[in-house]
Amino acid sequence: MKKQNDNALASSVLVIGLGLIGSSFALALKRASADRLIIGYDRQRATMKEAKALGVVDYCQPSLPEAVAQADVIFLSVPMLGMEPVFEQLAQCDLSGKVITDAGSCKGALVSAARSVFGEVPDNLVPGHPIAGSEQSGVKAGRADLFFAHHVILTPLRQTNPQAVTLVQQLWESCGAHVNFMGVDHHDQVLALTSHLPHFIAFSLMDSLVGDKESHDVFRYAAGGFRDFTRIAGSNPVMWHDVAISNKAAVLTSLDMFSAGLAELRSAIENSNSQTLLETFERARKGREHFASLLTRKHAMAGKKDELAVLVTRPGGVLAGEVRVPGDKSISHRAVMLGALAQGTTVVDGFLEGEDALATLAAFKALGVDIQGPEQGRVTIKGVGMRGLKKPEGSLYLGNAGTAMRLMAGLMAPQAFDVTLTGDESLSNRPMGRVTQPLADMGAMIATEDKGTPPLRITGGQSLKGIHYNLPMASAQVQSCLLLAGMYARGQTSVTTPGIVRDHTQRMLRGFGYQVDVDGQVVSLHGGGTLKATAIDVPADVSSAAFFMVAASIAEGSDITLTHVGINPTRAGVVDILRLMGADITLSDERLVGGEPVADIRVKSAPLKGIDIPHELVPVAIDEFPALLVAAACAEGKTVLTGAKELRVKESDRIQAMADGLRILGVDAEPLPDGMIVNGGNPIGGGTVDSFGDHRIAMAFAVAGLRATGGVRILDAENIGTSFPGFVALAAQVGMRIAEEG
Ligand code: NAD
Numbered sequence: 063m064k065k066q067n068d069n070a071l072a073s074s075v076l077v078i079g080l081g082l083i084g085s086s087f088a089l090a091l092k093r094a095s096a097d098r099l100i101i102g103y104d105r106q107r108a109t110m111k112e113a114k115a116l117g118v119v120d121y122c123q124p125s126l127p128e129a130v131a132q133a134d135v136i137f138l139s140v141p142m143l144g145m146e147p148v149f150e151q152l153a154q155c156d157l158s159g160k161v162i163t164d165a166g167s168c169k170g171a172l173v174s175a176a177r178s179v180f181g182e183v184p185d186n187l188v189p190g191h192p193i194a195g196s197e198q199s200g201v202k203a204g205r206a207d208l209f210f211a212h213h214v215i216l217t218p219l220r221q222t223n224p225q226a227v228t229l230v231q232q233l234w235e236s237c238g239a240h241v242n243f244m245g246v247d248h249h250d251q252v253l254a255l256t257s258h259l260p261h262f263i264a265f266s267l268m269d270s271l272v273g274d275k276e277s278h279d280v281f282r283y284a285a286g287g288f289r290d291f292t293r294i295a296g297s298n299p300v301m302w303h304d305v306a307i308s309n310k311a312a313v314l315t316s317l318d319m320f321s322a323g324l325a326e327l328r329s330a331i332e333n334s335n336s337q338t339l340l341e342t343f344e345r346a347r348k349g350r351e352h353f354a355s356l357l358t359r360k361h362a363m364a365g366k367k368d369e370l371a372v373l374v375t376r377p378g379g380v381l382a383g384e385v386r387v388p389g390d391k392s393i394s395h396r397a398v399m400l401g402a403l404a405q406g407t408t409v410v411d412g413f414l415e416g417e418d419a420l421a422t423l424a425a426f427k428a429l430g431v432d433i434q435g436p437e438q439g440r441v442t443i444k445g446v447g448m449r450g451l452k453k454p455e456g457s458l459y460l461g462n463a464g465t466a467m468r469l470m471a472g473l474m475a476p477q478a479f480d481v482t483l484t485g486d487e488s489l490s491n492r493p494m495g496r497v498t499q500p501l502a503d504m505g506a507m508i509a510t511e512d513k514g515t516p517p518l519r520i521t522g523g524q525s526l527k528g529i530h531y532n533l534p535m536a537s538a539q540v541q542s543c544l545l546l547a548g549m550y551a552r553g554q555t556s557v558t559t560p561g562i563v564r565d566h567t568q569r570m571l572r573g574f575g576y577q578v579d580v581d582g583q584v585v586s587l588h589g590g591g592t593l594k595a596t597a598i599d600v601p602a603d604v605s606s607a608a609f610f611m612v613a614a615s616i617a618e619g620s621d622i623t624l625t626h627v628g629i630n631p632t633r634a635g636v637v638d639i640l641r642l643m644g645a646d647i648t649l650s651d652e653r654l655v656g657g658e659p660v661a662d663i664r665v666k667s668a669p670l671k672g673i674d675i676p677h678e679l680v681p682v683a684i685d686e687f688p689a690l691l692v693a694a695a696c697a698e699g700k701t702v703l704t705g706a707k708e709l710r711v712k713e714s715d716r717i718q719a720m721a722d723g724l725r726i727l728g729v730d731a732e733p734l735p736d737g738m739i740v741n742g743g744n745p746i747g748g749g750t751v752d753s754f755g756d757h758r759i760a761m762a763f764a765v766a767g768l769r770a771t772g773g774v775r776i777l778d779a780e781n782i783g784t785s786f787p788g789f790v791a792l793a794a795q796v797g798m799r800i801a802e803e804g
Contacts, residue, residue, distance in 0.1 A: 072098070072133075072134035072135040072161070072229065072233065073097070073098055073099060073134060074098065074099035074100075074101060074132060074133045074134050074135075075088075075091055075098060075099070075100055075101070075133060075134070075135045075136075075137060075233075076101045076102075076103060076123075076129050076130060076132070076133035076135070076136045076137065077100065077101070077102050077103070077119065077137050077139060078103045078104070078126075078129075078136065078137065078138050078139065078140060078148055079103075079104060079138060079139040079140035079141075079144065079148075080102050080103075080104040080109050080110065080112075080113045080118065080119070080122075080139075080201045080204075081104075081109075081139060081140075081199050081200055081201060081203070081298075082195060082196065082198055082199045082200065082203040082204060082208075082298075083139040083165045083192065083195065083208075084102075084104075084137070084139030084140075084165070084201075084204075085113060085116075085118045085201045085203070085204025086203075086204045086205050086206065086208035086209065087137060087139065087165070087192075087209070087237070088100045088102065088113075088118050088119050088204070089118055089204050089205065089206035090206050090207070090208065090209055090210075090236075090237035090238070091233065091236065091237065092206075093206045094236035094237060095236065099120050099132075100118075100119045100120050101119060101120065101121060101122070101123055101129050101132055101133055102114070102118065102119035102121070102122040102123075103122060103123055103124075103126055103129045104122070104201075105140075107124065109200075109201050110122035110124065112201050112202070113201050116201065116202070116204075118201060118204055126151050126152075126155070127151075127154065127155045130152065130155040130156075130157070130160070131155070131156070133160065134159075134160060134161065135160065135161045135162075135163065135229070135230075135233065136152070136157075136160055136161070136162045136163070137163055137164065137165070138162070138163070138164035138165070138166070139164070139165045141298075141300050141301050141304040142166050142167060142168055142171055142172070142301075142304035142305055142307070142308040143303075143304040143307065143308065144304075145164065145166055145171070145172055145175045146175035146178065146179060149175055149176055149179040149180065150179050152179075153179050153180060157184070157186065160186060161186050161188065161226045161229050161230065162184065162186055162187045162188070163187070163188040163189070163190050163230045163233075164189060164190060164191075165190060165191060165192055166189075166191065166308075167191060167253065167257070167258075167301075167305050167308075167309070168250055168253075168305060168308040168309040169189050169191060169217045169246040169249045169250055170246050170247060170250045170308075170309065171308035171309065172189050172308075173189060173217075173219070173246055182221075183219055183221065183222075185221050185222055185223045185226070186222075186223055186226050187222070187226075188216060188218055188222055188226050188227050188229075188230040189216065189217045189218070189219075189246070190214060190215065190216045190217070190230060190234070191214065191215045191217075191249065191253070192208075192209050192212065192213075192214045192234070192239065193212055193213040193214065193215060193257075194208050194209050194212035194213075194214075194239075195208070196208075197293060197294050197295075197296040197297040197298075198296075199297075199298035199301065207238070209234065209237045209238060209239040210237065210238035210239070211238060211239075211240070212239055212240070213239065213240050213241075213242055214234045214239040214240070214241050214242070215241075215242050215243070215244050215249055216230060216231065216234075216241060216242070216243050216244075217243070217244055217245060217246045217249050218243070219246070250309050250312045251312045251315075253309070253312075254309055254312035254313045254315065254316040255316050258305055258306070258309060258312075258313050258316065259313070259316040259317065259320060260294060261294050261295075261297060261302055261305075262302075262306070262313070262317065263320065264291065264292050264293075264294045264295040265295050265302065267291070267292060267295070268292050268295040323735075326338070326342075327339075327342060330342065336534050337534040337535050337560070340534065340535065341535065341707065341708075341711075344493070344711050345707060345710045345711050348710055348711040348715055349710060349715050349718070351715075371778070371779045371780035371782075371802060372775055372776065372777055372778075372779065372802070372803040373760065373764055373775070373776040373779045373790065373800060373801070373802060373803065374773055374774070374775050374776075374800070374801055374802075374803045375764055375767025375768070375770070375773060375774045375776075375798070375799055375800045376767070376773055376799040376800075377748070377767070377770055377771060377772060377773065377799070378768070378799060379617055379767075379768050379797050379798045379799040380617055380618070380619045380620050380797050381610065381613055381614040381617055381620035381621075381622045381796045381797045381798065382620065382621055382622060382796065382797055383622060383623075383795070383796050383797075384622070384623040384624075384625060385610070385622070385623075385624060385625070385792060385795070385796055386412075386602050386624070386625045386626055387602045387603060387606040387607050387610065387624060387627070387786070387792070388412075388414045388415070388416065388439075388602065388603060388606055388785075388786055388787060388788065389412040389413050389414040389439065389600035389601070389602060389603060390414065390566075390600055390601050390602070390603040390604070390605075390628050391414050391416060391418060391419060391465070391603060391605075391785055392465065392538075392564060392566050393566050393570070393598075393600045393601065393628070393658065394410075394413050394414040394416075394419035394422075394600055395418070395419055395422045395463070395465050395466055395469065396469070396542075396566055396567055396570050397410045397413065397441075397570065397598045397600060398410070398419070398422050398423050398426055398433070398441070398443065399422065399426070399469060399470070399473060399546070400570055400571065400574045400593055401441075401443035401445055401595065401598070402426040402429070402431040402433075402443055402445060402446060402451070403445060403446070403447065403448050403450075403451075403473075403593050404443075404445035404447075404574055404592075404593035404594055404595040404596070405445055405447050405592060405593065405594055405595060406445055406594060406595030407442060407443065407444050407445065407595050408442075408443045408445060408595040408596055408597070408598065409440065409441075409442050409443075409597050409598070410440065410441040410442075410443065410597075410598045410600060411439055411440050411597075411598070411599045411600065412439050412599055412600035412601070412602065412626070413435070413436045413439050413440065413441045413600055414600065414603065414785075414787075415436050415439070415787055416783060416784050416785055416786070416787050417461055417462065417463075417783055417784050418461065418462060418463035418465065418466065418784050418785070419463075420436075421459070421460045421461040421462075421463045421466055422460070422463060422466040422470075423436070423441065424459075425454075425458040425459075425460060425466065425470065426443075428454040428455065428456075428458055429451040429452060429454055429458075430446065430450075430451060430452030430454075431443060431444065431445075431446055431451070432444040439600075443595075445593070445595050447592070448549070448550070448592055448593070449478075451477055452479075453479035453480070453481065453522075454481060457481070457482035457483065457484045457517065458470070458481060458482070458483050458484070459484050459485065460483060460484065460485045460489065461485060461486050461489070462485065462486050462488055462489055462784060463485070463489070464489060464492055464539065465539055467483055467485055467489060467492075467494065467516060467518070468494070468496075468497050468539040468540065468542075468543050469539065469542050469543050469546060469567075470483055471483065471494065471497045471498065471501060471508065471518055471520070471543055472497065472501065472542070472543035472544060472545070472546035472547035473546045473547070474518075474520045475501050475504070475506035475507075475508060475520055475524065475526065475547055476506070476524065476525075476526050476547060476550030476551070477520075477522050478522050478523055479522040479523075480519075480520065480521055480522045481520050481522065482517050482518065482519050482520070483516060483517060483518040483520070484516055484517040485516050485517075489516060490511075490515055490516050490517070491515055492515065492516070493513075493514055493515065494510055494514055494515060494516055494518060495510070495514035496534075496535070496537065496540050497539070497540055497543045497544075498510055498514065498518065500529065500531050500540070500544055501543070501544070501547060503529050503531070504526040504527060504528070504529050504544075504547055504548075504551055504555070505524050505525060505526045505527055505551075506520070506524055506526060506547070507520070507521040507524055508520050508521075509521075525552070526547060526548075526550055526551035526552070526589075527551055527552045527553060528548055528551040528552060528553035528554045528555040528556075528588075528589060529544075529551075529555060529556075530554075530555075530556045530558075531544055531555075531556070531557050531558070532558045532560075533557060533558060533559045533560060534560070535560070536559050536560050536561035536562065536563050536681065537559075537563060538563035538564040538565075538566070538567070540557075541557045541559055541563055541567070541585065542566075542567035544557050545557060545567055545568070545571070545578070545585065545587055546567070548586075548587050548588075548589055549576065549587065549589055549590075549591060550589055551589040552589055552590075553588065553589065554586055554587070554588050554589075555586065555587060555588075555589065556584055556585065556586035557584070557585050557586070558583050558584045559583050559585075560583070561583075561681055562632055562681045562682060563632065563681075564630070564632045564633060565580075565585075565630070565632050566630065566658070568580060568585055569630075569656075569657040569658055570598075570656070570657060570658075571587070571593075572657055573596055573598070573656045573657040574593040574594055574595075574596055575592075575593060575594040575596075576591050576592075576593055577591065596656065597656070598656045599626070599655045599656060601626055601627060601628030601629075601630075601655060601658050601660040602624065602625065602626050602627045602628065602660075603627075603628065603785070603786075604627050604628050604629060604630075604633050604634050604636065604637075604686075605633070605685045605686060605758075605785070606785065606786045606789075607624045607627045607663065608636045608685075608686040608689045608690075609689050609761045609762070609764075609765050609786075609789075609793075610622060610624055610665070610793075610796065611624070611636065611637070611640055611645070611647065611663065611665050611689075612640070612689040612690065612692055612693045612762075612765050613765045613768055613793075613798060614665040614666065614667060615640060615643075615645045615646070615647075615665060615667055615668060615670060615693060615696075616667065616670065616692070616693060616696040616765070616768055616769050617667055617768040617769070617797075618667050619667060620665070620666065620667040620797070621664070621665075621666045621667075622664070622665055622796060623662055623663070623664045623665075624662065624663045624664075624665070625662045626655075626660050626662065627660060627661060627662070627663050628658055628659070628660055629649065629652070629659050629660060629661050629663075630658055630659060631659075631682065632682055633682060634682065634683075635679040635680070635681075635682035635683030635686070636683045636686040636689070636690065637649070637663070638679055638683075639673075639675055639679055639683055639686075639690055640670075640690070640693060642673050642675075642676075643670045643671055643672070643673055643693060643694075643697055643701075644668055644669060644670050644671050644697075645665065645668050645670060645693075646665065646666040646667070646668040647663060647664070647665050648663070648664045649661040649662070649663055650662050650664065669698065670693055670696055670697035670698070670742075671697050671698050671699055672694060672697045672698065672699035672700040672701040672702075672740070672741075672742055672743075673697075673701055673702075674701075674702045675690075675701065675702065675703045675704075675737075677704070677705045680703070680705045680706050684706065684708060684709070685712075685758065687703065687706060687709055687716065687720075688716055688720055688756075688758040688759050688761070688762035689758070689761070689762050689765060690703075691703070691720045691724065691731070691738060691740060691762065692724075692762050692763070692765050692766045694738075694740035694742050695724055695727075695729040695731070695740055695742045695746060695766065695769075696742055696743070696746070696769050697740075697742040697743060698742065698743040699741070699742065699743060700739060700740070700741050700742075701739070701740045701742060702737070702738075702739050703734075703737035703738050703739075703740075704734060704736050704737040705736055705737065706736055706737045707735065707736040709737075712756070712758075713754075713755070713756040713757065713758070713781070714753075714754035714755065714756035714759060715754075716756065716758070716759060717733050717734070717736075717737065717738055718733060719752070719753070719754050719756060719759045720733075720738065720759065720762065721733035721738060722751070722752070723751035723752065723753075723759070723763055723766075724740070724766075726749045726750070726751050727746050727747050727748070727749050727751065727763075727766060727770060727774065728744070728745070728746060728747035728749075729742070729744070729746060730742075730744070745771055746766060746769050746770045746771065747770060747771055747772055748770050748771060748772020748773045748774055749772070749774060749775070750774075750775040750776075750777065751763050751774065751775070751776055751777070752777045752778060753776055753777060753778050753779050753781075754778060755778045755780070755781050756781065757779075757781045757782045757783075757784050757785050757786065758785070760776050760778070760779035760781070760782055761782060761786065761789060763776045764776060764779075764789075764790075764793060764798065764800050765798075767798070767799070767800065768798060768799075775803065790802060
């Protein structure tokens with residue numbers, strides 16, 4: 063190969079195939095450097111003529127061998143099945159000192175074509191693929207800015223000459239593209255899902271509709287959604303035919319996956335299975351939001367990354383000492399609500415001074431309840447009795463607190479006065495129909511926005527009646543909402559849940575002297591009772607403690623005690639899972655506090671091993687999986703998590719967010735629709751990961767930093783305060799090497 067000067071980019075580039083991609087590359091290179099010679103070649107003479115006339119190339123050379131002789135770099139942008147014939151022609155030419163690269167959509171087929179023609183993949187061939195394009199084709203569609211701010215994936219092989227790779231990288235960067243590197247197979251699998259599958263679905267949908275006798279009406283009344291969804295069905299049939307054949311194995315896998323999902327959806331519709339339908343749509347919507355936030359973040363972050371809270375960790379660190387993490391969020395909300403409605407004064411210790419629980423506290427102050435604190439975790443509530451709340455001056459703003467909004471809907475619906483519940487932008491997009499519908503069955507009058515979202519406008523003075531409600535989804539929030547409303551209803555209210563849900567409401571109602579009956583999955587109470595004030599020592603939040611349990615397990619030499627941690631069996635699956643992985647965890651001083659079981663938890667570092675996480679432990683550890691997946695990354699062998707679809711609809715799509723971050727740190731993590739496979743035990747690298755504004759993702763990667771060989775930067779970590787105020791200070795105090803950037 064001719065020696066390349068690092069900075070001197072190729073002075074002459076031959077573009078073979080002057081369609082959308084080839085002509086766009088030619089125009090972009092010319093714009094980057096007017097001195098560079100761009101030579102064109104296409105099997106269609108008319109296309110060559112047009113390319114010259116449009117100024118896409120400096121000239122065209124109808125003899126390929128001559129064109130090759132005049133070029134430093136040869137760029138192939140013909141359809142996939144055209145690659146091998148072009149290689150055959152190139153094999154007749156003198157290629158010494160030249161760099162060959164391509165834009166083909168399938169890298170496995172490109173490499174095979176090269177191998178079959180040249181015997182061995184030439185070391186001067188740099189396979190590439192721009193992740194940019196359009197449904198248009200042909201030389202006229204070329205645009206100089208097509209690749210600007212888009213990714214280009216290069217898939218060099220072991221034998222590929224590094225200087226050739228650098229040259230191709232620089233050429234793409236001169237077009238404004240971001241260059242990434244990937245393995246050939248990985249590229250084909252990823253692209254089969256993200257690009258090839260959507261195209262085949264769009265083609266197939268359009269084809270089905272065209273064949274339909276109603277198609278005339280379908281197209282006449284089609285709206286924007288239809289246009290957006292089917293846009294890519296206007297793409298070049300030859301190109302997509304070639305992609306289908308060239309990436310057959312990965313495309314078939316992706317089609318099978320899609321067909322299985324479609325069949326599941328079909329059966330859910332046939333059986334009117336609301337739970338599956340709602341869960342599927344909600345997961346999909348969240349997934350789309352995650353993707354959209356990735357896109358907007360990409361634009362918004364350009365130049366102003368530093369405005370978001372960024373955490374940084376340094377490698378190493380050993381955890382030691384005794385700490386009490388902040389109080390349980392779920393219990394803090396409920397303590398304020400029941401304390402406010404009780405007769406007498408309730409003193410709450412260990413109250414979580416996070417934004418969500420503080421929003422509930424502020425709401426009850428606005429409802430006329432005398433509440434002192436929080437002061438060092440203590441809140442004193444002078445209860446006003448079941449009928450003592452007063453109409454607030456304005457609407458009640460609940461910030462980001464979904465628990466507060468759903469539980470308060472149940473408590474506000476039976477009051478004598480009108481009240482409106484509002485929240486921040488994110489809460490204003492969350493579905494409230496799951497509580498407003500059963501409440502309406504009880505006789506409540508609640509108006510929402512068209513999509514069933516907040517604000518909730520509640521008309522007071524309604525008399526509620528008890529109902530028996532079968533929850534379509536396992537939701538503690540809905541169950542609690544109905545039980546709280548049931549205290550004001552005539553007769554019995556009972557709620558049946560399809561799976562295990564947190565039982566804090568039942569436990570605390572009993573703590574306040576209200577009789578609640580539990581029979582398997584059915585919880586019931588009678589209306590008309592009263593609540594008696596009590597003292598509540600809010601247990602430390604096991605979800606917050608989980609980060610330190612994992613941290614101490616993976617950081618060699620650690621020995622830490624977490625005091626007064628809530629170990630409610632509907633919440634404490636993290637302890638069982640870590641023990642199955644080999645963690646050294648001892649519980650002591652187990653006791654009941656206000657109806658809630660608590661214990662001190664001592665964790666010493668231990669070698670962890672990968673496990674199949676038992677399904678029955680998934681719902682009782684659902685919030686702890688960000689931390690547990692970090693444990694899996696450090697555990698020797700394979701950890702398999704399945705049955706955790708709900709993780710996709712939390713504050714972020716936690717499966718995707720964790721998989722993205724772990725991969726950035728070099729961990730072998732494969733996301734599944736309902737979980738993840740992590741092959742752990744290999745060194746974890748440093749890097750910059752995005753928490754997507756999700757407090758638990760941010761804290762999980764802070765823990766991962768203990769075992770990383772380099773620093774870990776965690777973006778968008780400002781929401782940690784919603785569940786774990788003071789996390790960074792406490793983590794540093796027990797030995798983690800963590801700080802806020804700057
Ligand atoms: P296109 O149909 O617009 O252009 C292809 C050109 O190649 C045509 O001018 C055709 O005459 C020419 N050609 C075909 N066989 C030839 C041969 N044997 N010798 C010389 N010329 C030949 O296609 P396109 O959209 O520019 O796609 C080109 C390549 O880029 C394909 O491999 C495709 O997979 C890849 N790609 C396309 C997109 C996209 O969105 N269109 C995006 C990324 C990558």
